[in-house]
Amino acid sequence: MSITLEAVDLPESGLFELNVNQIVDLKISADIARRRVTRYVGDYIGDLLYAEKPTLVLQTKRAVWRVPVVLATGKSGRLGQVGALDVDVETGELDTREHLIEGIKTNAHRLVARTTL
Numbered sequence: 001m002s003i004t005l006e007a008v009d010l011p012e013s014g015l016f017e018l019n020v021n022q023i024v025d026l027k028i029s030a031d032i033a034r035r036r037v038t039r040y041v042g043d044y045i046g047d048l049l050y051a052e053k054p055t056l057v058l059q060t061k062r063a064v065w066r067v068p069v070v071l072a073t074g075k076s077g078r079l080g081q082v083g084a085l086d087v088d089v090e091t092g093e094l095d096t097r098e099h100l101i102e103g104i105k106t107n108a109h110r111l112v113a114r115t116t117l
Helices: 030-044 098-114
Strands: 003-005 049-051 055-058 063-073 077-088
Touching: 030 049, 030 063, 030 077, 063 098, 077 098
Parallel strands: 003 055
Antiparallel strands: 049 063, 055 063, 063 077
8 A cells, every 4th residue: 555645845955854643543444435436436427437546645634545536448448547536534525626527527538539449
């Protein structure tokens, strides 16, 4: 599993010290987050979309599963990642803000246009 730190201020160069001390209550597993995103994108965006393995993202005041959204066809298989949705690790709430959903749709359309199906 991968863990990403967000909101860390890095210097342009030189040494810096990083101490991470964050308690995270994983009430929602990575697999449940992946299944929730797959269900959401299939129901509300497009049936050629599914979720892949999430990354745990530690933010300033919370943690989320960042779940990649991928476009695939039965004939061609996996075409590529078209976005990602965050799932709160404690509540299971999906971040489905309009600009994120529109970005996934736009990227999916672009990918299909470049691909010979």
